[in-house]
Amino acid sequence: MTAKKVTLALLLLADATSAQAETPKDFVAKYTAEAGAGFKPSAARGKSFFTKEFGVSKDMPSCTTCHTKDLNASGKHIITGKVIEPLSPAANPERFTTTKKVEKWFKRNCNEVVGRECTPAEKADFIQFAIEGGKA
Ligand code: HEC
Numbered sequence: 769m770t771a772k773k774v775t776l777a778l779l780l781l782a783d784a785t786s787a788q789a790e791t792p793k794d795f796v797a798k799y800t801a802e803a804g805a806g807f808k809p810s811a812a813r814g815k816s817f818f819t820k821e822f823g824v825s826k827d828m829p830s831c832t833t834c835h836t837k838d839l840n841a842s843g844k845h846i847i848t849g850k851v852i853e854p855l856s857p858a859a860n861p862e863r864f865t866t867t868k869k870v871e872k873w874f875k876r877n878c879n880e881v882v883g884r885e886c887t888p889a890e891k892a893d894f895i896q897f898a899i900e901g902g903k904a
Pocket of ligand 1: 828863
């Protein structure tokens with residue numbers, strides 16, 4: 769390889785790495801900071817949130833309606849029947865790695881199930897629960 773090609777390859781590599789720079793732990797840290805002083809993420813609270821029946825939507829009372837009670841398992845969209853890949857990072861390394869995706873789906877799913885957007889504290893707890901096994 770010429771020097772120019774080596775430089776190009778390194779640039780491409782750096783770019784690919786930065787596109788995947790976010791990790792599930794980065795998101796927990798970010799939402800923890802947003803939740804404010806004194807907040808500590810809790811997998812136990814995340815689990816209660818995940819299984820809670822909010823009573824807002826008849827078709828989808830809780831997160832488990834589509835994601836099942838085990839985040840390591842594939843879920844199924846209750847309306848479309850489409851398979852949903854596992855949400856736990858251990859079972860699915862693509863989870864919680866891009867802000868766009870994480871924000872888009874928290875927004876949509878929280879509005880549908882909880883009837884409002886989730887708070888940063890709820891998001892931090894939920895991802896912590898997913899990191900720590902994700903079994904309800
Ligand atoms: C009506 C079905 C349904 C319900 C109920 C539901 N989800 Fe989802 N969720 C989906 C679908 C569909 C996707 C996107 C498909 C995919 O990424 O495989 C998704 C993706 C996500 C993601 C994206 C994670 C990532 O980075 O890839 C998060 C976070 C999430 N859901 C959280 C929740 C939470 C929290 C609740 C409960 C408040 C919930 N979901 C309830 C269907 C649902």
